[in-house]
Amino acid sequence: MGASGYVGGELLRILLFHPKVGVTCATSRRYAGDYLHHVHPNLRGITDLKFMEQKPEDMVDRCDLVFSALPHGSAVKAIPYYVERGMKVIDLSADFRLKNPEDYQKWYGYEHPHPNLIERFVYGLPELHREEIKNSSLVACPGCMAIASILALAPLVKGNIIEKERIVVDVKIGSSGAGVTPSPATHHANRFGVVRPYKPVGHRHTAEIEQELNSIGESKVKVAMSSHAVNMVRGILSTCHTFTLRPLAIPDLWKLYRGSYQKEPFIRLVRDRKGLYKLPDPKIVIGTNYCDVGFEVDEHVNRVVAFSAIDNLVRGAAGTAVQNMNIMLGIDEKTGLESPGLYPV
Numbered sequence: 055m056g057a058s059g060y061v062g063g064e065l066l067r068i069l070l071f072h073p074k075v076g077v078t079c080a081t082s083r084r085y086a087g088d089y090l091h092h093v094h095p096n097l098r099g100i101t102d103l104k105f106m107e108q109k110p111e112d113m114v115d116r117c118d119l120v121f122s123a124l125p126h127g128s129a130v131k132a133i134p135y136y137v138e139r140g141m142k143v144i145d146l147s148a149d150f151r152l153k154n155p156e157d158y159q160k161w162y163g164y165e166h167p168h169p170n171l172i173e174r175f176v177y178g179l180p181e182l183h184r185e186e187i188k189n190s191s192l193v194a195c196p197g198c199m200a201i202a203s204i205l206a207l208a209p210l211v212k213g214n215i216i217e218k219e220r221i222v223v224d225v226k227i228g229s230s231g232a233g234v235t236p237s238p239a240t241h242h243a244n245r246f247g248v249v250r251p252y253k254p255v256g257h258r259h260t261a262e263i264e265q266e267l268n269s270i271g272e273s274k275v276k277v278a279m280s281s282h283a284v285n286m287v288r289g290i291l292s293t294c295h296t297f298t299l300r301p302l303a304i305p306d307l308w309k310l311y312r313g314s315y316q317k318e319p320f321i322r323l324v325r326d327r328k329g330l331y332k333l334p335d336p337k338i339v340i341g342t343n344y345c346d347v348g349f350e351v352d353e354h355v356n357r358v359v360a361f362s363a364i365d366n367l368v369r370g371a372a373g374t375a376v377q378n379m380n381i382m383l384g385i386d387e388k389t390g391l392e393s394p395g396l397y398p399v
């Protein structure tokens with residue numbers, strides 16, 4: 055559902071080459087009856103599938119699993135029909151991410167119409183919830199800025215080495231993060247060349263970052279987040295400033311990060327002495343499901359800066375959604391996701 059959007063397009067790109075998946079329906083209100091490649095030109099010659107209107111009865115007959123790439127507020131209206139009929143659902147909106155129903159009013163400005171469904175959804179971050187995802191048929195994928203920031207910070211929170219109430223998250227994101235519908239803010243003349251603080255305080259993803267970091271640490275965290283629109287189409291760099299409880303050295307941090315991520319197929323620790331890319335850079339992960347994570351110590355103020363870079367449409371959305379599907383279905387979780395991306399791009 056929502057197959058004409060940017061996330062929908064990425065889902066199709068990945069799923070059409072997935073050896074265990076057949077794509078049977080792709081919904082769009084605006085483009086029903088039109089070929090997919092008229093909207094997603096990179097799919098020309100790959101499939102003859104056409105967009106269709108959302109027809110729930112028909113979809114229940116033709117699908118085992120639904121990905122919803124609808125905006126928040128719309129997903130919550132469409133999804134219960136499929137849940138009630140026992141289908142597997144992977145939602146990419148924010149509608150089932152937050153565990154406390156009251157948080158929807160606070161952060162998204164609406165009263166959640168199905169609070170009883172929230173607890174049935176697992177927060178779809180494999181690095182934190184792999185076992186729950188395995189045993190679930192309903193997954194809420196994380197927000198793109200949230201996933202990058204949580205993965206950068208989780209080892210520090212788990213290790214109990216930082217001041218948990220003084221975490222500053224600074225995110226830079228490309229224009230595709232705003233979705234396919236144009237607005238004055240995304241118009242080329244206004245968007246090109248910017249480094250624009252667009253949500254200096256109160257970003258909605260703060261809620262899920264705190265929710266997830268609280269679930270792994272011994273005490274409550276407080277996250278101060280600011281986000282910037284920068285001159286990229288894809289990509290997120292999350293720069294997370296934390297202050298340590300005692301002086302720390304680089305080997306301590308390697309130990310923490312390796313301990314958390316050594317076996318993770320889609321996390322690469324990047325802290326190199328040589329080469330151009332000594333720390334994570336979104337340019338290197340574009341088109342991939344990797345999250346590159348790195349860190350630096352600032353002895354001057356006992357600060358650890360944790361960095362992470364992702365492609366917002368892949369690791370930040372469609373890639374993680376397919377990884378969740380693989381885990382749910384008992385397929386090797388790397389299936390369909392192993393491309394290393396392009397260099398140079």
Ligand SMILES: NC(=O)c1ccc[n+]([C@@H]2O[C@H](COP(=O)([O-])OP(=O)(O)OC[C@H]3O[C@@H](n4cnc5c(N)ncnc54)[C@H](OP(=O)(O)O)[C@@H]3O)[C@@H](O)[C@H]2O)c1
Pocket residue numbers: 055056057058059060061062081082083084085122123124125126128146147148196197198230231232233234235366367370371
């Ligand atoms: N962009 C990202 O980087 C990113 C990352 C992670 C998660 N997400 C989340 O993933 C979802 C999709 O994001 P996106 O960037 O792909 O958005 P998008 O480009 O705006 O696409 C959403 C699609 O949903 C359909 N739609 C819009 N309003 C609808 C409504 N009221 N009812 C039914 N269908 C509707 C539209 O298709 P038709 O008009 O053709 O029907 C549209 O193409 C959102 O919830 C977003 O927050 C986005």
